[in-house]
Amino acid sequence: MAVSEDMVVLHNVRHLNLDSRSQESSSSAPTMLKHHPYSHYTMEIFDFPHLKTKAYLMLFSKVTNAAALKSRIVAASTAEGEVGEQEREAVNFAFIDARLITSKLHLETAIYQAILAECQDGLRTRTVHSEILYYLNPTHNITEAIRRYGVSGENNDIFVVRVGSLELAPTVESKMKAVVTGTIVPEAELQHITDWPSIKKYHKLNGEIAIKEAGQDSQKEHAIVDKIVISSVAMKSVVQ
Amino acid sequence: MSVKSPSQSLLESLTLISQGAEAKVYKGRLEANDGPVLLKYRFKKHYRHAALDTSLTKSRVAGEARALLKCLRSGVNVPGVRMVDASEGLLGIEWIDGKSVKSLLPSGAVEEYDEDQELPDDVDDEGEHPLSRFEISSDTLMDLIGVEIAKMHLADVIHGDLTTSNMMLRYPVANAPTELVLIDFGLSYHSTLIEDKAVDLYVLERAFASTHPDSEPMFASVLSAYAAQLGKDWPALRRRLDDVRLRGRKRSMVG
Structure with missing residues (x-):
């Protein structure tokens, strides 16, 4: 992926050089960059060698089609025939509300456990992608997991995840971009997105001693919450 | 199963750190570019019936x-x-x-052939005081131990195997105080009983006495930090600890 991205950049540079000969185009180039401040960020790839698979990940911000996306996913799940197959493939991703993700490791842990469950024929939901949502949610209620962690009309920041082999690599990014309308931002942007009060509420952390101990130190509190939710996700399969 | 399971294939990629009777401990990676994780593998015990082995292993991993x-x-x-x-x-x-606390405190034994260790105690080659890297004194270390155990007991978790090798000092990171970390919860269980907490402390006292010579003053400062953290339950616990010291870990079944 890095190679093709470099090629795009190189292509743009050459484009600029050519354009600089004509006055009007050279002035338009910086404006274009302004519109897409993060256009050079591509997706992240998790490589799980022992699960013999990878997970592709992109964070979209300022998403404008969340509600339509949700209807499309719902419709695709029941659509029949070849059109149905195509639609299911088009939305064959996990769409995750980024506000409820504390860190990259949090999401990575849910993806790992979901793939592990799939390998062991232990999926509790229909696909490995919905299984990620299931693992993120602290309860065993699948509908709740999808309502809370999936897309709804209210999402502006969405993680899009695709579990699959290396062969997906060349096409998965454009498929993600085709289905979500928004700005691709680096994963580090997550620190401005995470909704800590909601996470604490869903994980019932407000009364816990560890949280009280952190007091007013929000940085410390976030580190503790992050550690607890990662552990909760990792051990979900053995929670009664 | 003819195809290797993901966890089996993971195990093959790992570096063995330590082996005990119940489990092997490895260092490895779950994701290719991530930092290391510690993996504790409760291997199959062929001396047990297969069905019993599976369910015991499962419940112990879950319990831990x-x-x-x-x-x-x-x-x-x-x-x-x-x-x-x-x-x-x-x-x-x-x-x-x-590093494990055991490796940081003076021990009477020769370092090289330490059999009962949970984690590798790499010998300090510089010859400096082992605690100097952690920027704390031996007294502070004892306080940290007492406070951490008291917090655990306040949560009604009994460790079940408190020894100095089941505690680690994390190397200090930028502007954070040195942390004492309790490890190996393989024998832990939930209990509100003073008896269980007293026995937990007694086990640690014995461990101090047997691994570290002249450690009475060290353990005394562990207890005073523990007492301060525990608060109102301490007097009853102290009395019970005295009882346990007289009779040992097991309760007398006579009468």
Whole structure:
């Protein structure tokens, strides 16, 4: 992926050089960059060698089609025939509300456990992608997991995840971009997105001693919450 | 199963750190570009019936993970959980970059042939005081131990195997105080009983006495920090600890 991205950049540079000969185009180039401040960020790839698979990940911000996306996913799940197959493939991703993700490791842990469950024929939901949502949610209620962690009309920041082999690599990014309308931002942007009060509420952390101990130190509190939710996700399969 | 399971293939990629009767401990990676994790593998015990072995292994992995989460929620310093595959007997936890307390305190034995160790105690080649890297004194270390155990007991978690090798000091990181981390919750259980907490402390007292010569003053400062953290329950616990010292870990079944 890095190679093709470099090629795009190189292509743009050459484009600029050519354009600089004509006055009007050279002035338009910086404006274009302004519109897409993060256009050079591509997706992240998790490589799980022992699960013999990878997970592709992109964070979209300022998403404008969340509600339509949700209807499309719902419709695709029941659509029949070849059109149905195509639609299911088009939305064959996990769409995750980024506000409820504390860190990259949090999401990575849910993806790992979901793939592990799939390998062991232990999926509790229909696909490995919905299984990620299931693992993120602290309860065993699948509908709740999808309502809370999936897309709804209210999402502006969405993680899009695709579990699959290396062969997906060349096409998965454009498929993600085709289905979500928004700005691709680096994963580090997550620190401005995470909704800590909601996470604490869903994980019932407000009364816990560890949280009280952190007091007013929000940085410390976030580190503790992050550690607890990662552990909760990792051990979900053995929670009664 | 003819095809190797993911956890089996993971195990083959790992570096063995330590082996005990119940489990092997490895260092490895779950994701290719991530930092290391510690993996505790409860291997198959062929001396047990297969069905019993599977269910025991499963419940012990689950129990250990639950104890860790309970401790985390209660503000006890323990490693975070990273992955669980209970049916394979595998538990992945956060890698703690530090040293076992056992290796930091003076021991009477010769360092090289330490059999009963949980984690490798790399010998300090510089010859400096082992605690100097942690920027704390021996007294502070004892305080940290007492406070951490008291927090754990306040959460009604009994460790079950408190020794100085089941505690680690994390190397200090930028502007954070040195942390004492309790590890190995393989024998832990939930209990509100003063008896169980007293026995937990007694086990540690014996461990101090047998691993570290002239450690009475050290253990005394562990207890005073423990007492301060525990608060109102301390007088009853102290009395019970005296009882346990007289009779030993096991309760007398006579009469």
